[in-house]
Every structure is written in structure tokens, then in C-alpha cells.
Amino acid sequence: MGIFMLKEILNKIFWHPDYKREDFEVVILHRGAEENKKAISLDDVELKGNYLIYFDTYIPLHRILEIRNKKTGEILYKKK
Known part of the structure; x- marks a missing residue:
């Protein structure tokens, strides 16, 4: 999964x-x-864009290792 797939997952969660x-x-x-x-x-x-903004810190999407549901534990994305 590349950045495109990662952004697609994040957009779905956000919107x-x-x-x-x-x-x-x-x-x-x-x-x-x-x-x-x-x-x-x-x-x-x-x-x-290609960043998550956490307070004043810009985190490039390539630093995301995993996206998971806190309630169910389901992993939606895991970097290889």
C-alpha cells in the first residue's frame, strides 16, 4: 500500500x-x-496534503506505521 491508499483510508475516516x-x-x-x-x-x-498536523507538528504520511480502530482493535493499514 502506498501513500495513495493511505490517503484514501484517512479521507474516509475524516469525511x-x-x-x-x-x-x-x-x-x-x-x-x-x-x-x-x-x-x-x-x-x-x-x-x-501529505501531512498530519498534530498541534504545531507536521507529520509526513510516510511516517505512519499503522491505522487502527481503538474500540475494535481492527487494523485498517499497516506499513510493510
């Missing part, structure tokens, strides 16, 4: 009426964090 952003989180590559990973609720970010 489709059947999905709620607060139900999902992304796991990103975050050097220095435990296991170099950090989970962020999609309720706390904006999607702008």
Missing part, C-alpha cells in the same frame, strides 16, 4: 459519515519514543 475520527488512531515512527513508535488519536490531528 465519511459512518466513521468517527475519535474511534481511530495512527501509530507513527517517532524517534526517541519507546520502540520508536507513538500512537496519536485522529481526533487530535488535521489532514493537510
